Amino acid sequence: MQVFEAVRTVLAIRSYKPESIPPATVRKILEAGRLTASSMNLQPWHFIAVESREDLRALGEMAATGPYIAEAGFAVAVATEPTKYSESDAGRAIQSMILTAWEEGIVSNWVGFYGLDDAAEYLGIPDEMDLLAIIPFGYSESATSGGHKKRKPFSDVVHKGRFGKRFEE
């Protein structure tokens, strides 16, 4: 799949067939994260691949906004070593993984907010790191044609030369 096509069509999906994902595909998604660029090439991240159903269920119970982690084919918990740009660096790595998964027909969603402290403890993440997100990946239960996104209009978020100056469309 072409890059822009993936960006345009990728959807955040919260239900998955309880079907395992081929090891080579899991590996490819993790590689997409690892290979991503970061500020000063610090690579301030760790990717914990969670594949056992028991662990996925446990994380689904802890993450208040992500009970559907329980049904994922696998999940990646992304922990960061705090640096000036670690959150945006990890955001980039997660985007690389989500787009790579989409190309492989695999859907995902970013799980953040409540319960991540418990998940971090469960996963043995060192205290000096932050668990930024858990990303469940799986095959979609429903058809995903993609591309129907609710986004602010182009002219609301894109400016030309100066903030507030309209970018002619």
Add this chain to the structure above:
Amino acid sequence: MQVFEAVRTVLAIRSYKPESIPPATVRKILEAGRLTASSMNLQPWHFIAVESREDLRALGEMAATGPYIAEAGFAVAVATEPTKYSESDAGRAIQSMILTAWEEGIVSNWVGFYGLDDAAEYLGIPDEMDLLAIIPFGYSESATSGGHKKRKPFSDVVHKGRFGKRFEE
């Protein structure tokens, strides 16, 4: 270009031919940012497209780590409305833009750190927002075969099930 191939090969490049980029391509790169997913779909971002040589030179003088902005075909200044995940959301949008540009044969680099306060003032970014990065885009001066990245080994950043448990390769 396939998604994973783009992730694998994309390079951060700091010198550009002073050549303009077709308007449709500029638009496509900005669309890649706009269409990116964000926490609670808040889209806490603004993209200021800078195309005039005068402005590019001015930003190159202000951004201590990015004098090469002066030579870019254009640049995108990314400002965020601070939210819990605004930095990682913006990181995702920037990754979408950088990968989309790479697919179009256009290279880029993330400019952060020093001088961004001056740049934010120059660009008229409201005080309540943060200028996270300036991303210059351009055609590369040199050949960019891509794919030679210095990254930590897979086993250093990827774990299986628990932090510190080796992911068998």
